């Protein structure tokens with residue numbers, strides 16, 4: 001069995017991606033609000049809108065730090081961001097949810113999400129996904145790389161030069177595969193399980209589109225950035 005080992009340039013790539021990912025925090029003031037604001041559906045929805053909006057901004061910054069991304073065709077850059085924004089958001093949510101949070105935060109958060117105007121039929125798959133990601137106990141490096149792999153999915157709608165996107169995604173996938181072997185030696189299937197989460201993520205895209213239409217009905221307001229990235233209104 002050949003020894004799996006990370007090369008110098010893979011080490012450098014990983015450091016780049018993880019550093020960019022670490023800037024990915026939910027602003028303190030928002031998490032504080034999570035505990036202070038009252039529990040009305042309206043309040044919860046507004047809070048989620050705020051968190052989602054700030055995360056899209058952070059996602060754009062993270063993406064700009066992915067080596068080679070900014071040298072892609074500009075329209076393809078937009079197509080990749082718009083095509084992956086919802087998946088990256090749900091992946092991020094699952095990672096935040098499964099991370100150790102101060103006592104009681106997780107319950108408060110769960111309560112607010114359940115009571116934010118999202119219909120029951122979407123709440124179940126949402127929390128199932130959070131749970132299935134949580135069970136993987138992903139390392140920070142794996143989380144960061146999996147997010148980069150999600151963003152660099154070549155077959156998003158309107159991507160013209162899929163070839164070049166593939167060339168960027170490949171080294172991320174190779175590095176992620178090595179990391180999984182090194183960090184989960186007792187679990188040879190671990191990498192396959194991670195990729196299985198990406199398949200589950202794609203189904204959430206569909207649920208999210210449905211959620212948006214149901215919210216539009218009750219004339220919920222989103223921020224201009226969310227409307228832009230989700231192609232609504």
Ligand SMILES: CC(C)NC(=O)n1c(-c2ccccc2)cc2c1CN(S(=O)(=O)c1cccs1)CC2
Pocket residue numbers: 026045048049050051052053055089090092093094096097109113208211
């Ligand atoms: C971390 C960010 C990316 N998470 C986030 O925004 N969340 C979280 C969430 C999960 C864990 C910790 C903190 C927050 C739950 C939900 C969302 C967003 N969506 S949404 O985008 O459909 C939405 C936007 C406006 C109204 S509903 C609904 C469900």
